[in-house]
Amino acid sequence: MPVWLTDDQYRTLASVCDRLIPPSESGPGAAAAGVPDYIDGLLGAFTFDPPRIWAGGPTSGRHGGRSAFGTFHRLTDLDELAWRMRIEGSRGLPEREFNGPVIGLQQLYREGLEALGEDFIRLDPDEQVGRLRSLPDFTDLVYGHTCEGMYGAPEYGGNRDQAGWRAIGFDGDVQPRGWTDQEVSDP
Amino acid sequence: MTVDAIIVGSGPGGATVADVLTTAGWTVTIIEKGRNHLLDPEDLRRPAFDYSNDEIKFLNRHFLGPDPLVEPRTFRTSEDDGDRLHVGEVNSVSSTVGGGGTHADGKVPRFRPEDFRVHSLFGPQPGAAVADWPLDYDELEPYYAEVERAIGVAGTDGANPFAAPRSGPFPMPSGAPMYGATRSAAAAQRLGYHPYPAPTAANSVPYDGRPACNNCGFCAYFGCPTHAKGDPIAMLQHAMATGRAELLTETFVSRVRMEGRRATGVDVIGPDGVRRSLSGGHVVIAAGAIETPRLLLLSGVDHDLVGRYLMTHFQTITAGSMPFRTYAERGRAVTHVHDDMIVGDDASRAAAAEAGLPWIRGGLVEHGGAGLPIMEAKHLPWGEQHPRLMADSPIRAHLWAFIMQGEDLPYAGNRVDLDPTVKDARGFPVARVTYRPGRHELVASKHYGPRLVEILKEMGAGWTAFTTSPGTGNAASPEAVPESRHNMGTVRMGTDPATSVVDPSGRLHQADNVVIADSSVFVTSAGYGPTLTLAALAARAAHLMV
Numbered sequence: 249m250p251v252w253l254t255d256d257q258y259r260t261l262a263s264v265c266d267r268l269i270p271p272s273e274s275g276p277g278a279a280a281a282g283v284p285d286y287i288d289g290l291l292g293a294f295t296f297d298p299p300r301i302w303a304g305g306p307t308s309g310r311h312g313g314r315s316a317f318g319t320f321h322r323l324t325d326l327d328e329l330a331w332r333m334r335i336e337g338s339r340g341l342p343e344r345e346f347n348g349p350v351i352g353l354q355q356l357y358r359e360g361l362e363a364l365g366e367d368f369i370r371l372d373p374d375e376q377v378g379r380l381r382s383l384p385d386f387t388d389l390v391y392g393h394t395c396e397g398m399y400g401a402p403e404y405g406g407n408r409d410q411a412g413w414r415a416i417g418f419d420g421d422v423q424p425r426g427w428t429d430q431e432v433s434d435p
Numbered sequence: 436m437t438v439d440a441i442i443v444g445s446g447p448g449g450a451t452v453a454d455v456l457t458t459a460g461w462t463v464t465i466i467e468k469g470r471n472h473l474l475d476p477e478d479l480r481r482p483a484f485d486y487s488n489d490e491i492k493f494l495n496r497h498f499l500g501p502d503p504l505v506e507p508r509t510f511r512t513s514e515d516d517g518d519r520l521h522v523g524e525v526n527s528v529s530s531t532v533g534g535g536g537t538h539a540d541g542k543v544p545r546f547r548p549e550d551f552r553v554h555s556l557f558g559p560q561p562g563a564a565v566a567d568w569p570l571d572y573d574e575l576e577p578y579y580a581e582v583e584r585a586i587g588v589a590g591t592d593g594a595n596p597f598a599a600p601r602s603g604p605f606p607m608p609s610g611a612p613m614y615g616a617t618r619s620a621a622a623a624q625r626l627g628y629h630p631y632p633a634p635t636a637a638n639s640v641p642y643d644g645r646p647a648c649n650n651c652g653f654c655a656y657f658g659c660p661t662h663a664k665g666d667p668i669a670m671l672q673h674a675m676a677t678g679r680a681e682l683l684t685e686t687f688v689s690r691v692r693m694e695g696r697r698a699t700g701v702d703v704i705g706p707d708g709v710r711r712s713l714s715g716g717h718v719v720i721a722a723g724a725i726e727t728p729r730l731l732l733l734s735g736v737d738h739d740l741v742g743r744y745l746m747t748h749f750q751t752i753t754a755g756s757m758p759f760r761t762y763a764e765r766g767r768a769v770t771h772v773h774d775d776m777i778v779g780d781d782a783s784r785a786a787a788a789e790a791g792l793p794w795i796r797g798g799l800v801e802h803g804g805a806g807l808p809i810m811e812a813k814h815l816p817w818g819e820q821h822p823r824l825m826a827d828s829p830i831r832a833h834l835w836a837f838i839m840q841g842e843d844l845p846y847a848g849n850r851v852d853l854d855p856t857v858k859d860a861r862g863f864p865v866a867r868v869t870y871r872p873g874r875h876e877l878v879a880s881k882h883y884g885p886r887l888v889e890i891l892k893e894m895g896a897g898w899t900a901f902t903t904s905p906g907t908g909n910a911a912s913p914e915a916v917p918e919s920r921h922n923m924g925t926v927r928m929g930t931d932p933a934t935s936v937v938d939p940s941g942r943l944h945q946a947d948n949v950v951i952a953d954s955s956v957f958v959t960s961a962g963y964g965p966t967l968t969l970a971a972l973a974a975r976a977a978h979l980m981v
Contacts, residue, residue: 272822302498305487306660317487324470324685324706329860330502346858347522350504377818387817395812399825400491416825417832418764418808421488423660426649429611432766 250284252292252354258284260361261390263369267376268387268394275415278394278406286397286406287390291354293335298322301331303403310410311425317403353389360386438462438681440980441701441715443688443730446534447966448721448953448973450667451582453674455977463674464681464713466703469500469531471684472658473668479675479682482645482668486537486658490809493657499538500530505860508725512871512910513848520911522857525868526747528723528920532684533658535723535920536666536966540655540768541636543588543666543967544799545579547599547777548572550961557794560875563844564744568958569930569939576602578971578978583634585673586665586970587642594631597774609770610639610648615761615835616771619802622894623773630773630802634967636666637767643669652806654768666966687861691718691734691949698949704861717980721952721973724922728851728955729866731926731936736945740936742851744927745868746843746960747919748798749876750904753887754836755896761835763804771802776839776883777962786882795879798840798962800887805834835894837887840921842962844875851925870905870917877907921965926955941976952976 250258265278265287275281293299302321307313323331329344337352338344363386364379371379380387397406399413401421407413413420439461442449453463472485492498500506508525511517528535549556551568559565580602590605609632612620620630637648637659648663662668674680685706692699692712700714720727728742776783776797787795805811811830815821843849854867872880884901891899906914929935932944937956943949952973954965961968 268817269821270819274822274826301496302492303487303489304485305489306484307487316484317489321485325708326505326685326706326860327470327502330497330505333504343860346860346862347507391817392813394817395809396491396495399808399812400495401489404491413808415822416808416828421653422651423488423653424649426651427765429650432611432650432762433614433617435614435760435762435765 250288251295253288253357256366257358257361258288260364260368261287263376264364264380264390265394267373267380268391269398276411278398280408281398281411282406282408283394283397286400286404287393289405290393291335291357293331296320299328299331300404301327303401307423308401308403308421310420311422313424317401356386356389360389437714437716438464439715440717440719441466441713442719442721443701444534444721444723444726444953445532445671445682446528446721446723446953447536447667447970449534449719450536450670450674451585451970451973452719452721452952452977453680454585454670455974456981457674457677457679459981460679461981462679464683464715465674466683466686466688466701467532468685468687469529471532471682472499473531473533473537474671474675474682480672482662484660486660488651488653488657488660490807494807495809499658501527503527506530506865507857507859508865509854509857509867510916511867511869512915513869516910518855519857519867521913521916525916526725526920526922528922532682533667533671537658538656539966541664541666542633542769542772542801542964543583543586543636544634544772544963545599546572546961546963546968547597550959550963553959560793560844563846563873563875565844566929566958569928572599575971575975576600578974579967581974582967582970586636586667586669587638587645588634588636589639590634591632595774596629597778605634607639607642610635610637610767611650611770613762613766613770615763615804616802619835619837619890619894620771623890626890626893628773628775628890630771633769633772633801635767635770636664638663638665645669648767650766652764652766652768688730689733689861689863691720691730693734693946696945696947698946717948717950719950719952723953724925724955725851725866725868727951727953728925729853732853733863736943738936738945740927740934742925743847744845744924745849745851745870745922746845746924746957747870747917748921748960748962749841749843749872749880750917750919751839751841751880751884751887752836752904753884753891753899753901754834755888755891755894755899756829757833757835758895758897760832761804763834764806764831769801769803773800776800776886777842783882786878790874790878792875792878795875795882796842796962797879797883798842799964801838801840803836803838805830805836807831835891835896837890839880839883839887840919840962840964841876841879843960844873845924845959846873872905872907921960923954923957923960923965926951928956928958940979941972950976950980
């Protein structure tokens with residue numbers, strides 16, 4: 249269940265993610281790896297308390313230590329202002345428009361997914377690629393977030409079961425284990 | 436209540452001043468505009484554990500601040516560009532408790548004696564305000580040693596043939612060399628260069644109650660999850676332990692209050708948005724070489740040189756793809772450097788002469804890789820080939836790079852001033868950076884870049900690349916904004932009030948009790964990261980206050 253996107257938007261986004269990082273012999277594509285949930289979680293970050301902006305520290309528990317990434321940081325008023333501007337846009341609110349209007353990610357995703365068309369999920373992959381190439385700004389935006397969701401910490405909603413890291417042989421967050429001097433100097 | 440000193444900024448400069456002053460019995464209030472993720476809020480003598488191996492939080496979501504939406508800066512390459520070309524992130528050093536010290540990978544070289552006397556030893560450069568510092572290396576050496584002991588610096592005595600003389604050994608031996616660096620250092624040596632283990636403020640053994648670094652690899656750009664990096668948590672912990680330091684966070688200093696030649700205190704806006712005034716016997720400004728001149732300008736300090744001579748280190752970046760794994764994700768981000776391209780040789784003198792320049796100086800060369808997967812993914816294309824490229828990993832697993840932190844000369848046109856219209860979320864004019872490299876920087880980069888590529892080829896590189904930051908092409912491109920965070924020189928130190936803003940002790944010529952304690956005071960930029968030198972200058976300034 250998406251937290252911010254509609255079900256239709258979520259399905260379109262999942263198709264987009266799989267064109268950007270498709271399934272392959274090295275692992276699942278971005279959709280199965282949870283990237284749409286990462287993006288939906290960012291767009292709907294303020295439906296959570298604390299908002300899901302910054303995961304906790306110092307360890308995730310994947311290499312020892314406690315599982316602290318899942319406890320997100322509280323935001324200060326200034327942090328909240330910045331992230332609401334980034335996600336929601338300035339919406340005509342004077343306290344968000346001290347340097348003029350700001351378009352938020354929610355609007356960019358709403359309009360971008362609409363521009364891709366309701367039929368996007370039914371197109372064949374080549375046609376989907378063509379349509380993405382016709383919207384380069386939106387595609388660049390989604391691709392940046394897709395990289396974060398695919399190869400970032402799973403606590404943000406993507407990289408499900410560390411699928412992104414497994415596909416590329418990356419060990420992820422390694423604290424508190426770290427690396428031995430021998431693994432560093434003479435691997 | 437009036438404290439003995441108000442310190443604006445909690446980075447390496449402010450933290451060092453706080454440590455020295457509180458040890459001498461002074462009471463201080465440290466004011467930091469960013470958040471506290473460094474010290475335990477329940478007991479500020481102890482560390483917090485908010486930092487983590489999290490590429491999203493640190494590299495993609497501004498965890499250490501500043502967030503460019505609420506605290507932007509603006510940029511242009513010259514007045515010819517109009518009011519500005521870019522609004523957003525410009526030379527941003529972390530805005531958080533610990534300042535720039537929290538984000539860096541802790542390379543802390545000293546300058547060398549000649550770096551303080553460039554004008555006397557090499558002579559002037561056309562268009563640049565090259566000058567000697569009003570103090571020399573010998574005067575600063577005891578303070579270098581003091582801050583090296585305070586933060587805990589690991590290094591190898593005698594490994595760098597060009598090193599400045601030291602009064603004592605490094606506090607700790609060097610940590611484990613990165614595998615890729617052992618290969619690049621060997622290649623550089625075969626070509627006649629002199630690489631050595633980088634002096635690094637990351638513990639190689641337990642030191643001052645903090646653990647040895649465990650090589651996690653999330654180093655540059657990340658706060659240290661274990662606090663093996665001592666800069667500047669060590670000085671802040673020391674200051675807090677005296678019981679004479681108070682730390683105000685999320686508190687913005689909007690003005691230094693002046694009465695004639697004396698500062699009486701500062702105006703601040705707290706986390707609740709409430710404005711108030713704090714009084715102090717001295718005001719120490721250590722907000723970094725962009726925010727410090729901004730605060731002086733917001734305070735009405737009237738001197739044409741405030742903000743001028745901004746230097747950032749013109750970066751020459753060369754990279755090569757290696758036929759072997761470089762393991763750049765393991766270890767302290769950069770474990771080896773070389774000084775040869777600062778020192779120069781017959782070839783660099785010939786290159787200068789050919790370009791019609793009296794001399795050129797390059798900078799410290801850092802040997803390093805790029806071990807982070809989101810960063811790699813964003814540099815690779817999307818589509819069918821993406822998974823295969825990511826698995827082959829030309830960048831994360833196979834890239835090796837040299838970054839030369841080239842010495843920027845001081846030019847009056849490179850400067851910080853107040854943007855005429857862009858404001859921060861609190862309503863104050865933001866800092867505007869006007870910067871472009873001069874001919875010296877371009878000639879030095881063009882001379883040394885191909886030599887760095889030669890080392891990469893000697894190391895076994897297939898393809899290689901050579902670029903600079905800022906880019907030298909289109910001024911309107913975001914690449915015209917320098918990547919360097921080594922901001923220096925905007926509140927110049929000197930003996931003559933007509934050609935400098937602060938005196939040799941860091942005190943404003945115009946005020947008896949305002950001291951600048953960060954890299955703003957640098958006269959020239961050397962080719963070395965500024966942290967240790969600014970901390971040593973801050974220690975000296977603080978000792979001269981008490």
